[in-house]
């Protein structure tokens with residue numbers, strides 16, 4: 483399995499190809515590759531991303547079958563099943579890079595800000611469980627000067643939510659903590675820009691990069 487730093491480089495290069503609209507591999511899902519993967523997978527990165535239809539990890543990183551182990555949930559939140567999914571892949575496939583991939587103008591983060599400003603009583607409890615996961619990392623922003631600027635507030639909230647999810651993965655699992663300490667696992671936070679297509683890695687980067 484490749485190292486976290488090498489995996490990060492692959493994702494950065496893939497995103498550059500996506501942004502440049504130059505596909506690195508012209509056969510997106512060849513039959514031979516599909517058949518090869520029946521015997522087993524070795525995804526080189528684990529991505530915890532938002533469910534937003536505009537941010538599919540394989541596409542924005544220009545990767546293909548068998549490359550990425552992807553978990554998607556609205557607001558890229560971390561609940562026990564997301565931690566378990568990351569643990570599963572890190573343990574079983576020895577994948578050493580975990581990326582929390584949020585994005586600009588995230589609807590789940592926006593919904594959380596709206597809820598904080600105007601609490602609604604009849605929200606579905608399932609939807610509420612997502613808002614409640616995002617809330618702790620963003621509510622402090624409503625006490626800063628950013629509360630007067632809704633665009634800035636959302637930008638800050640998106641980043642705070644990504645940082646919180648990455649932090650939760652780093653510290654909310656004994657298994658992942660051990661892999662981080664002893665086996666070179668790293669968890670980084672990144673934001674995809676809907677406007678430019680660029681993924682900016684901004685949290686938890688190793689010093690070599």
Ligand SMILES: [Zn+2]
Nearest residue numbers: 532534588589
């Ligand atoms: Zn989103």
